Amino acid sequence: MLPxxxxxxxxxxxxxxxxxxxxxxxxxxAWELGALDELNEKGSLNIDDFAARNNLHTPSTxxxxxxxxxxxVVERDGQAVVVGANFAExxxxxxxxxxxxxxxxxxxxxxxxxxxxxxxxGRYYRRDPKAISFACRDINAxxxxxxxxxxxxxxxxSFSVVADLGCGSGERLIQLAExxxxxxxIGLDNAGPSLETAASDVAAAGLTDRITFGELDVxxxxxxxxxxxxxxxxxxxxxxxxxPRESCVATLRRLRELFPNARRMLLGDKTRTxxxxxxxxxxxxxxxxxxxxxxxxxxxxxxxxEGVFGxxxxxxxxxxxxxxxxxxxxxxxx
Amino acid sequence: MLPxxxxxxxxxxxxxxxxxxxxxxxxxxAWELGALDELNEKGSLNIDDFAARNNLHTPSTxxxxxxxxxxxVVERDGQAVVVGANFAExxxxxxxxxxxxxxxxxxxxxxxxxxxxxxxxGRYYRRDPKAISFACRDINAxxxxxxxxxxxxxxxxSFSVVADLGCGSGERLIQLAExxxxxxxIGLDNAGPSLETAASDVAAAGLTDRITFGELDVxxxxxxxxxxxxxxxxxxxxxxxxxPRESCVATLRRLRELFPNARRMLLGDKTRTxxxxxxxxxxxxxxxxxxxxxxxxxxxxxxxxEGVFGxxxxxxxxxxxxxxxxxxxxxxxx
Numbered sequence: 101m102l103p104x105x106x107x108x109x110x111x112x113x114x115x116x117x118x119x120x121x122x123x124x125x126x127x128x129x130a131w132e133l134g135a136l137d138e139l140n141e142k143g144s145l146n147i148d149d150f151a152a153r154n155n156l157h158t159p160s161t162x163x164x165x166x167x168x169x170x171x172x173v174v175e176r177d178g179q180a181v182v183v184g185a186n187f188a189e190x191x192x193x194x195x196x197x198x199x200x201x202x203x204x205x206x207x208x209x210x211x212x213x214x215x216x217x218x219x220x221x222g223r224y225y226r227r228d229p230k231a232i233s234f235a236c237r238d239i240n241a242x243x244x245x246x247x248x249x250x251x252x253x254x255x256x257x258s259f260s261v262v263a264d265l266g267c268g269s270g271e272r273l274i275q276l277a278e279x280x281x282x283x284x285x286i287g288l289d290n291a292g293p294s295l296e297t298a299a300s301d302v303a304a305a306g307l308t309d310r311i312t313f314g315e316l317d318v319x320x321x322x323x324x325x326x327x328x329x330x331x332x333x334x335x336x337x338x339x340x341x342x343x344p345r346e347s348c349v350a351t352l353r354r355l356r357e358l359f360p361n362a363r364r365m366l367l368g369d370k371t372r373t374x375x376x377x378x379x380x381x382x383x384x385x386x387x388x389x390x391x392x393x394x395x396x397x398x399x400x401x402x403x404x405x406e407g408v409f410g411x412x413x414x415x416x417x418x419x420x421x422x423x424x425x426x427x428x429x430x431x432x433x434x
Numbered sequence: 435m436l437p438x439x440x441x442x443x444x445x446x447x448x449x450x451x452x453x454x455x456x457x458x459x460x461x462x463x464a465w466e467l468g469a470l471d472e473l474n475e476k477g478s479l480n481i482d483d484f485a486a487r488n489n490l491h492t493p494s495t496x497x498x499x500x501x502x503x504x505x506x507v508v509e510r511d512g513q514a515v516v517v518g519a520n521f522a523e524x525x526x527x528x529x530x531x532x533x534x535x536x537x538x539x540x541x542x543x544x545x546x547x548x549x550x551x552x553x554x555x556g557r558y559y560r561r562d563p564k565a566i567s568f569a570c571r572d573i574n575a576x577x578x579x580x581x582x583x584x585x586x587x588x589x590x591x592s593f594s595v596v597a598d599l600g601c602g603s604g605e606r607l608i609q610l611a612e613x614x615x616x617x618x619x620i621g622l623d624n625a626g627p628s629l630e631t632a633a634s635d636v637a638a639a640g641l642t643d644r645i646t647f648g649e650l651d652v653x654x655x656x657x658x659x660x661x662x663x664x665x666x667x668x669x670x671x672x673x674x675x676x677x678p679r680e681s682c683v684a685t686l687r688r689l690r691e692l693f694p695n696a697r698r699m700l701l702g703d704k705t706r707t708x709x710x711x712x713x714x715x716x717x718x719x720x721x722x723x724x725x726x727x728x729x730x731x732x733x734x735x736x737x738x739x740e741g742v743f744g745x746x747x748x749x750x751x752x753x754x755x756x757x758x759x760x761x762x763x764x765x766x767x768x
Contacts, residue, residue, distance in 0.1 A: 110523040115717040117461075117505050117520075118527070120454035121534060122542070122721045127451075129545035156549045163724035164545065169712040170720055171451050176712060186451075189444040193452070200455060205543040208456070209536060211463035211498065215490045378503040378510060383449040386504055387456045390497035 119170040126167035127190055128198040135164070139174065139183050140191050147179040192424070195238035196384040203232035204391050214394045225395060233268035233294035236337055239425075240272065244336055244368045247420040247430035248272075251366040254418060254432060259283060259332035263359060265318045266338030270298030273311050276334075285311040286326065288318055319351050327358050333365035340369055343398045345408055352412025365414065368422065368430040372399040382426040402429060409433060453504040460501035461524055462532040469498070473508065473517050474525050481513040526758070529572035530718040537566035538725050548728045559729060567602035567628035570671055573759075574606065578670055578702045581754040581764035582606075585700040588752060588766060593617060593666035597693060599652045600672030604632030607645050610668075619645040620660065622652055653685050661692050667699035674703055677732040679742055686746025699748065702756065702764040706733040716760040736763060743767060 130136050133154060138145055151161040162179070169176040172184040190197070200208075206226045213219050240248075260283055264273050267287030277285055289295055295313050302311045314324075318335075319342065333355065342348040355365070373385050392399050400408070409416045414433040422428035464470050467488060472479055485495040496513065503510040506518040524531070534542075540560045547553050574582075594617055598607050601621030611619055623629055629647050636645045648658070652669075653676065667689065676682040689699070707719050726733050734742070743750045748767040756762035 107523060110520045111716075113506065113520050114523040114527055115715065117454040117457055117524075118530060118534065118717045119713075119715060119720050120451040121458040121531075122724055123451055124455040125542040125545050126724075129549065132546040133549065155551045157551055157554055157727075157730075159727040160545075160549045160724070163727040164549065166712045167720060167724055170715060172447065172713065186444045186447050189441060189448040190451075193448055196452060197455075200452065202543060202546075205539055208459040209539040211459050211494075212466040212536075215463065215467065215494045215498065217489045217491055220491055378500045379453075379506065381449065381453060381504060382445075383452045386453050386501060390456055390460075390494070390501055393491075393493040393497040396491075 116171070119167070122167040123171045123173065124197050124201045126164045127173060127194060128200075128202045129164055130168060131194045131198060132202075133164075136191055136194055139181070139187065144180070144182040147176075147181060192242065193383050195235045195242065196387070199232060199235035199239065199384075200387045203228050203235050204387070207391060207394060211394065220396065229291035229293045230297060233291065233297065237269045237271045240336055243422050243425040243428060244430065247422050248334075248336070248366060248368060250420055251418070251430050251432050252276075255332070255364060257331070257363060259363075261286065261329040262332040262334060263288060263327065263330045263362075265333060265335040265355075266341070267298065267313070268294050268337075270295075270301055270311065270313070272334060272336065273298075274302060274305050274307060277307050277310050278305070283310070284329075286330065287311065287313040288316060288321070289313070290315065290317040319347070321358065323358055328361060330359045331361050331363050333359060333362045334367075335365060336368040337370070339367050339405075340392065340397055340399050343400050343404075345400070345404065348400070348408050349411045352408065352414055356413045363434060365433040366430060367433060368428070369405075370399070370422075370425060370428040371402045371405060373427045374401055374403075376426075385426050402427060405429075405431070450505070453501070456501040457505040457507065458531050458535045460498045461507060461528060462534075462536045463498055464502060465528045465532060466536075467498075470525055470528055473515070473521065478514070478516040481510075481515060526576065527717050529569045529576065530721070533566060533569035533573065533718075534721045537562050537569050538721070541725060541728060545728065554730065563625035564627045564631060567625065567631065571603045571605045574670055577756050577759040577762060578764065581756050582668075582670070582700060582702060584754055585752070585764050585766050586610075589666070589698060591665070591697060593697075595620065595663040596666040596668060597622060597661065597664045597696075599667060599669040599689075600675070601632065601647070602628050602671075604629075604635055604645065604647070606668060606670065607632075608636060608639050608641060611641050611644050612639070617644070618663075620664065621645065621647040622650060622655070623647070624649065624651045653681070655692065657692055662695060664693045665695050665697050667693060667696045668701075669699060670702040671704070673701050673739075674726065674731055674733050677734050679734070679738065682734070682742050683745045686742070686748055690747045697768060699767040700764060701767060702762070703739075704733070704756075704759060704762040705736040705739060707761045708735055708737075710760075719760050736761060739763075739765070 147162050147165055151158040165174055165176050165181050168174045172186045173190045174181045175184045204227050214225050262276055263286040265288055267289045270287050273285035273287050287298060292315050295315055298313055302308055342351040389399055416431050417434055418432040420430045481496050481499055485492040499508055499510050499515050502508045506520045507524045508515045509518045538561050548559050596610055597620040599622055601623045604621050607619035607621050626649050629649055633647060636642055676685040723733055750765050751768055752766040754764045
């Protein structure tokens with residue numbers, strides 16, 4: 101098994117792919133454990149000190165920083181760590197790493213089983229819904245929020261009750277309630293564990309009288325009397341679940357029936373990239389598209405989205421491109 | 435969240451770390467699903483055809499090849515795939531990727547929890563023992579076997595009964611039985627699921643009368659009468675579990691008591707690298723060392739190994755360096 105000495109480039113590149121994988125897990129962990137925030141704030145830390153302050157196992161913590169050093173997220177000299185050449189970009193994109201290796205790890209690990217047609221029945225894959233809503237809260241904040249608040253400013257009426265479809269951690273509803281006094285919010289999601297987090301965050305914010313949650317599947321939910329009051333819909337990072345096209349048309353029409361007084365819907369999502377070579381995909385895209393293929397969810401292109409609203413009974417009045425996340429957009433529908 | 439245009443290198447490097455992670459899962463899956471072997475043999479394949487022949491979900495299978503294309507393991511043009519610049523090296527090292535993302539995925543995914551001292555009690559982590567023995571069989575075949583067979587040729591006596599400590603899939607015992615007619619083998623391992631595979635492989639090879647297995651922990655096992663017949667010990671990729679030093683001395687001494695007629699032990703393992711910067715670690719090392727830190731297993735250096743045999747009651751008569759795996763060695767002890 102002697103490596104071909106003429107192939108040193110491939111040997112190094114392959115080791116880098118391996119080390120990058122260990123590093124992705126380290127990035128997600130370093131974020132959760134507060135190391136990325138501390139490095140972002142102070143620029144350096146000492147591993148022994150960081151481990152002691154946070155009651156962490158020192159050899160493992162050293163390994164976490166070694167993995168990040170292997171791909172220049174940090175520079176490590178023994179136990180001394182400073183930010184590396186890729187730190188700023190990794191800090192910006194940490195939630196994508198977290199989504200991949202904490203939220204979707206089991207899905208990707210089971211790839212050999214998930215690809216076999218005979219296994220693709222029932223609940224044939226698992227992800228970690230709490231981890232996904234943790235990551236998506238940051239993805240929303242970093243990527244979708246600017247375009248979302250633009251969409252809110254563009255509203256030509258004052259809303260009273262907003263329903264957030266696929267509300268995840270409830271963060272959007274909390275922010276809306278705080279920014280728009282007197283309004284109410286309804287969060288709908290089929291991920292029970294996320295709603296537990298959401299409910300406790302709402303309680304902590306003192307908003308239990310204004311924000312309520314329902315655990316249900318937006319695509320198949322029954323009418324509720326409280327939906328009659330809803331005059332604004334928001335839906336972020338879940339619209340792709342409405343597809344394929346025929347189902348999406350049906351769901352968009354159904355939303356009009358379920359929420360007869362909704363005057364506008366802000367729908368933000370990542371769309372399928374078109375014409376980008378695999379090796380030039382920006383961060384997140386490759387993982388997002390492969391994961392959804394495995395989950396049997398079709399990701400529509402921007403063009404496909406734009407062609408579905410009319411048949412679904414909505415009119416797109418404005419479209420804002422999301423900065424920092426490839427092929428992502430917020431539609432303002434009415 | 436607009437990326438700094440002056441930082442394009444970091445943006446690309448960070449996306450590559452992300453894509454590499456998806457690719458590692460794809461490499462492990464492609465190996466299990468037969469795609470790597472087919473590409474190694476034929477140099478090309480068509481994704482639709484490969485999926486149809488193997489009854490795989492085509493969009494997901496396309497995603498698997500797209501992920502490998504993103505790091506030049508293959509080149510993909512639509513559904514046409516040919517081997518890429520890194521294919522040969524990835525094919526050589528596929529078992530390391532498999533060990534990492536199939537065998538140890540849950541351990542790495544749980545890094546934030548595993549690093550916290552308060553969680554490090556009882557069975558605080560999980561790995562996939564079947565996946566690990568699947569990977570280790572190939573790691574043994576590719577890396578350790580040449581040095582192992584050299585060690586066998588160096589034996590100055592004809593052995594009758596071999597005990598393989600940490601036998602995993604039982605592959606080594608099957609090979610020994612086939613190469614040395616009339617000999618017997620005893621496989622010892624604490625991973626029940628691996629032993630199930632091992633027992634069925636032994637049955638398939640028609641060797642049930644010559645090879646038996648025991649599910650037990652080599653470090654704490656009680657004497658057995660059958661051990662008296664053992665005149666050769668082999669132990670690959672598990673010697674590090676004997677450490678720290680004090681425990682290793684005790685285990686080495688205990689092995690002499692448990693196997694009083696063992697004349698030689700062939701012990702092969704990967705040792706801790708010394709003085710290699712994190713970013714220059716060869717494949718496997720970073721994952722191996724971080725994983726064992728998390729599992730609270732000390733990986734000794736080559737020097738530490740060489741300094742323990744005397745106190746353990748063994749004499750190292752020969753040492754063979756393993757090619758293609760950093761800091762790995764086979765000791766011939768008597």
